[in-house]
Amino acid sequence: MSIRLKLLLSYTGMLVISLLMFFLTAVLITIATTGDLHSFRDFYKVHYQLNPLTEEEESIFLELKYLAKNSPDELQDEQLLKDYDFQLRTVRAGLFIRRESNQVFASETFHQPDLAKHLPGYDLNNNQIRNTFNIGERFYAYAKFDFHYTDGAKGSVFVIRERSPFAEVTRRLLPILLILLIGFIVIANILLYRWITRSVIKPLDSMRHSAEQIKEGNLDFSLDLSSKDEIGQLNEAFENMRKRLQESVALRLQDEENRKELISNISHDLRTPITNIKGYIEGIRDGVADTPEKMDKYVNIIYSKAVDLDRLVDELFLYSKLDLKQVPFTFEHVEIVPFLDDCIDELHYALEKKGIEIGWGERIDADTKVIADVEKVKRTLLNIVENAQKFMDKENKTIQLSLQSDPQWVTVEIRDNGTGIPPEAVPHIFERFYRAEQSRNSSTGGSGLGLAIARQIIEGHGGSIWVESEPGAGTSLFFTLKRANAQGGADSHADNHLDH
Template identity: 40%
Template structure:
């Protein structure tokens, strides 16, 4: 859930839920207090109006006692002079937050409550002013605030008398006060509960992913990238976690690539150092032979010098490979593409390659099955590097007394295909998929006689692919290897005249 949606839900919840809970609480507490009202005051068929209208409820509270006084006034008026009777009535009224006053003439002869009767005594209705009934009463406001029910009668001596049931509105039905207190407490509790619940929901929705995010940042700070940041939510914080997880993956890939690069660089330095050491040692040996006079004839001197020259060429090739490797690694190979005639170009290449193979006692065969008017768009120098690297590799791993290398150029539709086959020791099936990878060497030991930097075939693949071509190899151990690569033919685009 999006944070915007989450806060909207929280806003609506904090409004709607408390209102609904307060309605439920009001109904529950009201029903409880109505039942209490019935039980404590004997009011029958109580309604919510009894709680909302305290005057009406107070009328109901003293209805039975008022009826008893009416009956007494008719049948036994002398009872109003019986203090025991009056005290009993007053006791019953006192339980209902009321009390009894009896007036004879203008004098009060019985007062059920002694305090603060001065104002009330002056405001009591006169004899006959109130048409007594069981449901009504007179409300006296201002500083008194009391409901008064009046029952008129005649004493035995004929004097006018009135019995008053006084109910203080200030001390109105305690159920109403209890309801107000309970509702106040309920409202406070509902608001606290709702707010706490929503805060916990929002806090959990934010804190849980943030805790995971904090743990993830701590891992990265400590250099640990081997973990997974699990993303469960789809809100903004979840999206942040997803972005962080993507960043972690990129960092891990970058770190692994750097480690691999460092490993390859160290391996390259080790390979180059090893392979440079061999010709340097040989050069030093032959130079020392010349200095010490071991080469005591012109023929020996010439042989030594030629050997030194060849070893220096080997060193130059290794250094060139290293220089070219750095250009590959930074994608800065200097290509110069031109339209090249296939037949003429490969004829020249074969001539150069043939001179080297003659000195190695390796037979070269060349077959060109391409028409003379076939062209390709290529960098002549870099394609020559491809052929030389493949041929050098064949020479390096030649283990036959009578070696041969066959170069064939074929026309395969929109492409020309070049096949360079040798009868060397071949490549094992397990090694074949990896021979174009950087620094991959089929000979596990650096003490092998072949040497090499291990980047020759990776350079070949890079150049061919940059020409829009493809390279692959087939091989059989102890039989030989065939290197194949294809280049797209140049085709004239017809111009509509």
């Protein structure tokens, strides 16, 4: 059975049961308090017995009573009786006069030929002057006065008013009430049903629809999250799941894309030196290198291409191992100034040959220690300096190292006065295989892995790396290393690395 049908049945059931309960209770209370099912009717009877006539009727009745006492014969005067009857009729009552068993006067209002038969007999003591009676289903209240005409005959004067009896009213109204009640049940049912359908079934439906879409592999939709009830929460959880799934699919596709790109980049970058090597070896084999000098030159070229190839493979290997977090870091406490001094000394000679001056800018206390894997930080520095010297275009070529420190971090800056990096390339230079100018690839000869490796290394230290560049004026590369005696206990992260 569907939830829809269950809900519909349960609502209908609840309404029917509560209505039954209501009727049963009403009946039971009536029986319990009065002991009789006819008590409603009796209740009305008693009420009218005590108070059968309205004030106007009562005053006319008193006038008639006065006449009956003082000049009873006037109650045979047709004209006078008609006058009284007219007055009574205006307040919807009627007059009835009898003499012995004869009817002297009867209002036309009653249309009851049997009226006389239902009226009470003579009671000349007038013990009970107000009462009720009914003819069939019609219900009357009256005030009566018995008297003697002057000739001794018995007479009665009745002021009668028809009441709408409770039973009749109920009988007449019952079908309407029933229709109203059934109508109420149906409308209440429809409203409740629609309300629940809207808040439960519809969201469930839309969720099922989304689940089907997900099954089909379509994740580009979003669920309506307006409701805050349990269904809404379920919807939200579902929506979160969809987002996650979408993200992971996107990530997987991205990974796939990256992998393809990596393979195509690798094969492209490997092909160039291999083609060159092949060309020169063929030259030698074909006897093109016919002099010892030429032979020497060819072999040197082959050697340098092989070195390039070796380096490229090396870089690729390192990069992929860093990417897979397979390279262990050996952290130590290093005095940063002497360490960089050594690096500068090492680079000095090679750079000087290219007319590049390398030196210190701003420096910090010589005994400041950082937590670092010396080999890897050196690698980072070399990669950065290599870029700096590749993109030199000024007469005066300089590379300047600066240090700054705060309680937790030491920032290393390597600044060159080269070409600078175009602003649109700045966000990408740390991506693998990214080169700002692809066309320059051959002349500058980079793999596009240098800064990607640098970033892996610095992030492995828990630090960060970034660039600031002014096209035409030069580039500054920054990276941070954690201080060994960092204040504020922030070195716990780096200390963990020491355990490697």
